[in-house]
Structures are given as structure tokens and as C-alpha cells.
Amino acid sequence: MRLTATAMLVLMAAVFLFSRQYLGVHPAWGYVHAFAEAAMVGGLADWFAVTALFRHPLGVPIPHTAIIPENKDRIADTMAQFLRDNFLTPAVVARRMQAMNLARAMGDFLVKPPAAGPGGAQSRIGAGAAELFAGALESLDPERLGGQVRAGLKHQLDKLEVAPLLGQMLGAAIADKRHLPLLDAIVRWAGLTLEDNEAMVRAMIHERANALLRWTGLDERLANSVLDGLYKLLAEVLVDPNHPLRGKIEEGLEKLVHDLQHDSEMREKVERMKRELLDNPAVADWWQGVWERMRTALIAMARDPDSTMDGWFGSTLAELGAALQGDPRLQMQVNRFARRTAVGVATRYGGQIVQLVSETVRRWDARTITDRLENAVGRDLQFIRINGTLVGGLVGVTIHALVHIL
Known part of the structure; x- marks a missing residue:
């Protein structure tokens, strides 16, 4: 020109x-x-x-x-004064925000952004959210973040009394007979363990038998009798739902449920075990490894173009947009929060923002x-x-x- x-x-x-x-x-x-x-x-x-x-x-x-x-210094002061008087005073910010339905506008954009469609803004929102999520995970110190998460979990578990909770869970499982498959599995495991260690059991019986039993060979018959009896007992417990041993186990579980909920000594013992477990350095190392694997997997998923994470983010944001569109009460709460935040920023940092503008222009x-x-x-x-x-x-x-x- x-x-x-x-x-x-x-x-x-x-x-x-x-x-x-x-x-x-x-x-x-x-x-x-x-x-x-x-x-x-x-x-x-x-x-x-x-x-x-x-x-x-x-x-x-x-x-x-x-x-x-x-006159650049005077221009800088004039620009700063204009910004202060027309944008950054709390009254002006509150008045302008009062006339805006920011929540509804946000909901409209999230539900149907401009140029929505295949490869359009909707997919870019999901991809952008996934990339932002991955960038946040990468930018934070893994050990510090993992330690903060672990400390948060530990703090919550410290406040939670687990004994009554365990008692209620176990009681509900017993009432619904959900413990029976676990009991059968334990009996089968005991039988397989006995079979795998049969030689060790025989050796233990031989060592504890006296010389007369070993000289007459009765120790071998005794070992066979003991093993046969154990195999028979386990088989009977497995096939007979009314076996007396099952009844004893049921009584023991019911007593455990009662003690977990009502016995102060048992509850204190469980709490002590919980604290010792949480304070164990091995548990901290284990959690750090678990967290690092979770963090790496989440970053890989967020950056994988074939992953559904960006679609998940997009659909989640669309659901949020629909909620903002259709819920006037939610709109009022979001708008009130945005207005208070903006007024708070103008009140607390308005002078600093204006000073930054003035000093920046002066430095040019x-x-x-x-x-x-x-x-x-x-x-x-x-x-x-x-x-x-x-x-x-x-x-x-x-x-x-x-x-x-x-």
C-alpha cells in the first residue's frame, strides 16, 4: 500500500x-x-x-x-489507564459478566463445535484434550507425583477404619453364599498341596516314629494311614455340603465377622496391621512401580492415534456440554463461579496486570x-x-x- x-x-x-x-x-x-x-x-x-x-x-x-x-511512555500510561478504567475494575467485570451466559455458550460449543464432523473440530477437541492430558502427565515429576498420590491414598486409608468394612463385606458374602466357591477352591488347593508334598509328609512321620515302629515297618503303614485319612477328609469336605468340618469353618467365619465389627481388640489388631502395611517401604516401592506403569500406559494411550482415548475425551466433553445446555441451575452455578473468579482476578491482580502492560510498553x-x-x-x-x-x-x-x- x-x-x-x-x-x-x-x-x-x-x-x-x-x-x-x-x-x-x-x-x-x-x-x-x-x-x-x-x-x-x-x-x-x-x-x-x-x-x-x-x-x-x-x-x-x-x-x-x-x-x-x-511519546511512547505517555502512550504506555494511557493504554494502561484505558485498560484499568474499561476492563479491569471489579464493577465493570461484574457488569459485563452478568450479561453473559458463559456456561450456555460453552455447552453449545462442546455439543456442536464449529466445523464438527469427521476430522473436524469435535475430533480435534478430543485429540487436544488427550494431548493436554498426556502433556500434563509428562511435565509433572513422576516420583513427586507418585509420592503425592501415595500420600493422599495413605491419608484416606488412615482415616478409614477397615475392620468393620471387612466384616460387613465378609458377612454379605457369607449371607449370599458367595464364599462357598472360595472354600471349595481352598480344599482343592490343600489336596493338591498334600499330593505334591507327600514325600515330605512321609519323611516327617518316619523321623518322628520310634525305633520299634521303624524296625517293624509300621511307620510306613502309619504314614499311609495318615495320608489316606487326610485325602479322605478333604474329599468328604469337598463333596458333602453338610460336613462337620464345613460347619466349623462356617462358625469360625461368622465369629470373625462379628469380631471385625464389634470386638475392639480385633479391630485394633486389624488397624495395627493396616498401619504397618502402609508404613512398609516395600509397599511404597511397589506402589511407585505401579504408578509409573499406569502413568506410562496413560501417556501412550493418549498419544496413540488408534486409541479410543481421544474419542472418550470428546464424548465426555460432549456430555458435559449437553448438561450445560439443558440445566439452568448448573448454568447459574457455573456462571456465578466464572463471574466471581473474574471479579476476584480483577480485584486482586488488576493493578499488576495494568502495571505489566505499562512497563512492557515502556521497555520497548x-x-x-x-x-x-x-x-x-x-x-x-x-x-x-x-x-x-x-x-x-x-x-x-x-x-x-x-x-x-x-
Whole structure:
């Protein structure tokens, strides 16, 4: 745009010189000459005005030129004052936030973002949320984060009395007969363990038998009898739901359920075991390993394009958006929270934000602030030069015509 405005000024100068040679040929050349002359004057005047905002025209330090570089500190203070008076006062923030239904707008966007569809904003929201989640997990110190999670769990478990809870769970399982498969599995495991260690049992019986039993060979018969009896007992317990041993086990479990809930000594014993377990360094090391594997797996899932995590995030955000859309009470709560947060930020940090703006602009050198403002509004300023050239030419033609008419 600067080249265009300059080229138009040069063109008017060329037309001015060319038309001057033909003024006596025809009266029309006088109008052309007047247009070019006034256009040059208007273009040069507006070039001077536009240039004087940002620098000294032609490098000559004419008074009241290079206005922006010479007054950048005052501009910084004015910008900061404008920001303070129109945006960062608590009353202004509260009034503007009062008229906004931020929760509804957020819900509309989450339910149907712009350009939603395959590969559109909806999928980008999910992918962005997944990437943000992965980045947060990566940026945090793994050991410190794992320690904080472990400390939080430990704190919650310290406050939780587990003995009554275990008693209630065990009692509910017994009442629904859900413990019977576990009891059968324990009996089968005992039988298999006995079979695998049969040689050790025989050796123990042989070692404890006296010399007479070993000399007569009765120790072997005794071992066989003991093993056969144990196998028979386990088989009977397994196939007979009314076996007396099962009844004894049931009585023991019922007593355990009662003691866990009502016996202070048993509850204290369980609490002591819980505290010893939580304070055990081996448990802390185990949890750190578990947490690190969980963290690594979550990061891999979030960054895997074939994973459904980004879709899960997207669907979760869409559900949140639907809730924000359709629940006026939730909208009111979210809007109230947003309004209080914004007012709190303006009250507590408004002065610091304004000071940051002022100090940042003050720290800019004259060249920086000139370039930034000129890049922001320079195109429109060059239009002023173009318009000045054209308007000046039209004014020149008008004055030339009035002179001849009057």
C-alpha cells in the first residue's frame, strides 16, 4: 500500500509536468493540470502527516514529528489507564459478566463445535484434550507425583477404619453364599498341596516314629494311614455340603465377622496391621512401580492415534456440554463461579496486570513500538495518502472551474 500511494504521487507529478506543456492547446488541459497540481499537494501533505506519526520526515527533526516514538511512555500510561478504567475494575467485570451466559455458550460449543464432523473440530477437541492430558502427565515429576498420590491414598486409608468394612463385606458374602466357591477352591488347593508334598509328609512321620515302629515297618503303614485319612477328609469336605468340618469353618467365619465389627481388640489388631502395611517401604516401592506403569500406559494411550482415548475425551466433553445446555441451575452455578473468579482476578491482580502492560510498553524501544503500530494500522494510513491525493485533485479541479466561471 505504501508503494501504491507513492506511485500515485509520482504519477500525479508526471501528469503535472506533461500537462503544463499543453496548457495553450485546449482549455481541458488546464483542468488536468489543476487536478495533478492539487493532487500532488494533497498527497504530499498526507504523506507528511502519516510519516510524522512514526518518524521524522526525510530524517529532518521538525517539531511535533515522530509523535509515537517521542511519546511512547505517555502512550504506555494511557493504554494502561484505558485498560484499568474499561476492563479491569471489579464493577465493570461484574457488569459485563452478568450479561453473559458463559456456561450456555460453552455447552453449545462442546455439543456442536464449529466445523464438527469427521476430522473436524469435535475430533480435534478430543485429540487436544488427550494431548493436554498426556502433556500434563509428562511435565509433572513422576516420583513427586507418585509420592503425592501415595500420600493422599495413605491419608484416606488412615482415616478409614477397615475392620468393620471387612466384616460387613465378609458377612454379605457369607449371607449370599458367595464364599462357598472360595472354600471349595481352598480344599482343592490343600489336596493338591498334600499330593505334591507327600514325600515330605512321609519323611516327617518316619523321623518322628520310634525305633520299634521303624524296625517293624509300621511307620510306613502309619504314614499311609495318615495320608489316606487326610485325602479322605478333604474329599468328604469337598463333596458333602453338610460336613462337620464345613460347619466349623462356617462358625469360625461368622465369629470373625462379628469380631471385625464389634470386638475392639480385633479391630485394633486389624488397624495395627493396616498401619504397618502402609508404613512398609516395600509397599511404597511397589506402589511407585505401579504408578509409573499406569502413568506410562496413560501417556501412550493418549498419544496413540488408534486409541479410543481421544474419542472418550470428546464424548465426555460432549456430555458435559449437553448438561450445560439443558440445566439452568448448573448454568447459574457455573456462571456465578466464572463471574466471581473474574471479579476476584480483577480485584486482586488488576493493578499488576495494568502495571505489566505499562512497563512492557515502556521497555520497548522506539523502533519496536513504531514497527508494531505501523504494521497494525499502516495499511489504513496509506489509504489516507491515496484518498488525500484523489480528494486534493478533485478540490483543485473544483477551484479551477470556479475561477473560470466567476
